[in-house]
Amino acid sequence: DDDQRAARAFLLGRASMADVYSRLDALWPPAHEIRTVIPPNARVRLMHIYHHSMAPYAPLETEYSFSLGKDWHTAMFAPPQEARACLERQGLNYFLVDTKTVFFDFLVFSPLFAPGSLEKNFLVAWRKGDVYLLTWAPASGEAEGQPAADMRDLLAGWELNLARSQEWKPMRELYAQILAIYEYNGRDAKRVALPPGLRPVQGFQ
Numbered sequence: 186d187d188d189q190r191a192a193r194a195f196l197l198g199r200a201s202m203a204d205v206y207s208r209l210d211a212l213w214p215p216a217h218e219i220r221t222v223i224p225p226n227a228r229v230r231l232m233h234i235y236h237h238s239m240a241p242y243a244p245l246e247t248e249y250s251f252s253l254g255k256d257w258h259t260a261m262f263a264p265p266q267e268a269r270a271c272l273e274r275q276g277l278n279y280f281l282v283d284t285k286t287v288f289f290d291f292l293v294f295s296p297l298f299a300p301g302s303l304e305k306n307f308l309v310a311w312r313k314g315d316v317y318l319l320t321w322a323p324a325s326g327e328a329e330g331q332p333a334a335d336m337r338d339l340l341a342g343w344e345l346n347l348a349r350s351q352e353w354k355p356m357r358e359l360y361a362q363i364l365a366i367y368e369y370n371g372r373d374a375k376r377v378a379l380p381p382g383l384r385p386v387q388g389f390q
Contacts, residue, residue: 215281215316216243222311222318229279229318232290236283245281248290258374261295262364268297269306273321279310280319284342287350293343294360300340309335315342359386 194204216238219229231245238245253260259271272278280292292298297306303319311318317339351357362383370376 212238212240212243213245215283215313215318216240216245218313219279219281219311219318223279223320227279228275228277229281230277230290230292231281232288232293233283233286234289235286246277248292255374258367258372260297261291261360262367262372263296265297265299265302265306268295269321272297278320280307281316282319282339282343283316284339284346285315286346287353288346288356289350289354291356291360291363293347293350294357300343303340303343304336309339355386355388362386 213236216229216231216236217240220243223229229245230251231247234247234249236245253272253275256271256275260268262268263271296302306322307319308322309317310320312335317335319339347357365380365383366377367374369380370378
């Protein structure tokens with residue numbers, strides 16, 4: 186049967202590990218393809234939950250599965266340069282985005298990922314269709330070798346996908362509510378007092 190033929194091809198060296206994982210729907214192809222343009226073992230944050238990679242050589246980090254630890258509030262709410270610095274300190278230098286798949290990451294609502302900041306702080310390191318791998322732009326602000334069309338396409342798709350994602354889940358409202366709690370507590374991440382009259386965000390479990 187197909188499983189036996191696939192196993193035989195792998196054992197005979199006619200199929201790669203990527204072929205096997207892809208066949209089992211356990212490897213989103215871009216997760217494998219970007220590994221040719223980034224350093225070995227580089228961390229990659231995926232801004233979605235409907236793509237995944239179980240291949241040990243091509244891991245993807247998501248909002249739900251990988252913590253930003255004590256820097257979470259800085260990455261989410263601080264001005265772009267401060268948020269960028271905290272992520273760089275963590276060694277998080279790559280962000281994988283599919284503008285045709287709904288976002289599921291609060292980072293997309295942060296000041297760092299606002300359109301103006303995207304243009305200033307990021308460049309497109311790799312692209313395949315509507316899938317973009319972002320990395321940090323040089324501190325000088327000069328995007329070395331960056332095709333301007335790629336960033337323009339990304340920004341156009343980004344805005345449309347934010348709207349599409351909001352129709353799916355009210356993540357922007359939830360982000361705004363968390364920010365309101367953070368600010369009510371004097372931006373002290375160790376305090377969690379709730380503002381008077383705070384109401385639950387509808388449509389989110």
